Structures are given as structure tokens and as C-alpha cells.
Amino acid sequence: MKSSRPVSLTLNPFKFSWPFTALASITHRLTGVALFGVLLGALYIMQLALSSPAGFAEAKSLLAETWIKVLVLVVLASLVYHIFAGLKHLLLDFHVGDTYEGAKLGAQISIVLSILVTAALGVWLW
Amino acid sequence: MVTNVTSLTRSGLSDFLVQRVSAVIIAAYVICVVGFFVANPGLTHGDLVRYFGSLSMKLFSTLAILSTAAHAWIGMWTIGTDYLREAHVGGGATALRLIYQSLCVLVLFVFVGWGLTLFWSLG
Ligand code: HEM
Numbered sequence: 692m693k694s695s696r697p698v699s700l701t702l703n704p705f706k707f708s709w710p711f712t713a714l715a716s717i718t719h720r721l722t723g724v725a726l727f728g729v730l731l732g733a734l735y736i737m738q739l740a741l742s743s744p745a746g747f748a749e750a751k752s753l754l755a756e757t758w759i760k761v762l763v764l765v766v767l768a769s770l771v772y773h774i775f776a777g778l779k780h781l782l783l784d785f786h787v788g789d790t791y792e793g794a795k796l797g798a799q800i801s802i803v804l805s806i807l808v809t810a811a812l813g814v815w816l817w
Numbered sequence: 818m819v820t821n822v823t824s825l826t827r828s829g830l831s832d833f834l835v836q837r838v839s840a841v842i843i844a845a846y847v848i849c850v851v852g853f854f855v856a857n858p859g860l861t862h863g864d865l866v867r868y869f870g871s872l873s874m875k876l877f878s879t880l881a882i883l884s885t886a887a888h889a890w891i892g893m894w895t896i897g898t899d900y901l902r903e904a905h906v907g908g909g910a911t912a913l914r915l916i917y918q919s920l921c922v923l924v925l926f927v928f929v930g931w932g933l934t935l936f937w938s939l940g
Binding site: 695696698699701720723724726727730731734737738740741743744746747748767770774777778781784812815 | 819820821824829837840841844847851855861862863865866869885889892893896898899902904905921924925927928931932935939
């Protein structure tokens with residue numbers, strides 16, 4: 692077993708040309724961090740809603756506030772993108788779409804599907 | 818130098834596998850729960866408690882919480898070991914990485930403890 696992991700290149704993100712697939716990839720990473728960041732907040736809302744009928748009403752009125760709705764939609768968008776890009780990753784692991792052209796197409800498909808599902812969730816939220 | 822001692826399973830290959838299996842479990846859970854909310858617009862407190870309080874959902878929530886903790890730990894570990902290195906942040910990289918990793922562990926411990934207590938305390 693190797694005791695040191697291979698690490699990513701030391702690139703300057705501001706001097707890097709950011710091809711489309713790289714943007715799709717870093718977005719998957721950023722959404723992963725965002726989801727990590729909201730884990731405890733999501734539990735808080737769940738606990739409030741489950742605690743009692745009064746807590747449920749409070750959670751409902753919290754979720755009715757516009758800025759919280761926007762936040763929830765951003766979290767849902769992150770989750771949806773993270774899942775579609777993640778599923779694309781799993782396909783890549785089975786060598787599905789792991790050519791240069793395939794990777795581009797896969798990223799495009801995951802972005803389009805994410806936008807569609809997020810839009811549907813947005814309609815449902817409002 | 819970045820070593821594997823703090824990775825979840827101490828092996829990149831099995832971390833990779835845990836990352837994938839947990840991803841599928843969380844995805845299934847998310848689809849179930851979001852589907853439940855979307856399918857039930859007029860939800861009451863009683864409905865919600867009945868849904869999450871059933872034995873099968875308690876077990877599914879437990880599985881999802883544990884999978885999320887493993888998945889997020891591996892993911893955040895990977896990110897930390899990519900960026901918090903001497904090449905990026907200078908000589909204090911190992912100390913910084915340990916602080917960062919400790920914070921991640923702390924958040925995930927709270928998440929697991931709180932989440933399991935919440936779901937298993939449902940009637
Ligand atoms: C709340 C739940 C989740 C959190 C907090 C989370 C967080 C993360 C983080 C921080 C990473 C590391 C990103 C990187 O190395 O660039 C990651 C990677 C990954 N996530 Fe998630 N994730 C969650 C749910 C999911 C779901 C539902 C899937 C379903 C497909 C998924 C699929 C993946 C995959 C395949 C990777 C590995 C990417 C790679 O090897 O580069 N994740 N996740």
C-alpha cells in the first residue's frame with residue numbers, strides 16, 4: 692500500500708483556462724462542500740418540523756419566507772447537480788463516456804438535467 | 818507530505834469504493850424523501866411523524882446518515898489534502914490540515930449523534 696496519496700497539480704486557478712469540463716468538475720466539488728455546510732441546518736429544520744404541531748407550523752412559516760425559499764432552492768440545486776454529476780462519475784468509473792468527447796457530452800447532459808429538475812423543484816416550492 | 822493516515826480506511830481504493838456505495842445510498846434516500854414531500858402537499862405534523870417514525874424509515878434514515886458521514890468525510894478529506902499542502906499554503910500545511918480535519922470530524926460527529934437521536938426518538 693502506498694502511504695502517500697497522489698495529489699492534484701499545483702495550478703494557479705486564476706491563470707488556468709478553465710475548459711468547460713473543468714468548470715463542471717469544480718462545481719461538483721463546490722456543491723459537495725456546500726452540502727456539507729448545510730447538513731446541520733437541514734437537521735435543525737427536520738427536528739423543528741418533527742418536534743410538535745407548533746414546531747411544524749413554525750418550520751412551515753420559516754420555509755414560507757422568501758430568503759429561506761431562495762436558500763432552500765440553492766441547496767436543492769446543489770444537491771441535484773451533485774447527484775447528476777456524481778452519477779456521471781459512477782458511469783465514468785465503468786468507462787462509460789470517459790473519452791474527451793464523451794466527458795464533454797456527459798457534463799452537458801448532467802447540467803441540462805440538473806437545470807430541468809431544479810426548475811421543477813422551484814415551481815413546486817413557489 | 819500528505820499521507821493516508823487520516824483517510825477513512827487508510828486505503829485510497831477502499832475509500833473510493835465507500836465513496837461510491839455511500840453516494841448511491843444517499844441518492845436513493847434523497848429521491849425517496851424529496852418524492853414524499855413533493856407527493857404530499859397538504860402534509861400535517863402527524864403525517865410527517867408517521868412517515869419518519871416507521872421502522873423502515875428509521876432504518877433507512879440511519880443508513881443514510883452513516884453513509885453521509887462516511888461520504889462527506891472522504892470528500893472533505895480529499896479536498897483538504899488537495900489544497901492544504903506546503904505547495905499552496907506554506908510550512909504550516911500539516912497543522913492547518915489537522916485543524917481543518919478536526920473541524921470536519923466535529924461537524925460530522927454532531928451530525929450523526931443528533932440525527933440518530935432525532936429519528937430514533939420518534940414514537
Ligand atoms: C448530503 C450529501 C452529500 C454531501 C455532503 C457530499 C459531499 C461530497 C464531497 C465534499 C465530495 C468531494 C468532492 C471532490 O473530491 O471533488 C463528494 C464527492 C462525490 N460525491 Fe458527494 N456528497 C453528498 C451526496 C452525494 C450523492 C447523493 C451522490 C450521488 C451520486 C454523490 C456522489 C459523489 C461522487 C461520485 C463523488 C466523488 C467525486 C470524485 O471522486 O471526484 N454525493 N461529495
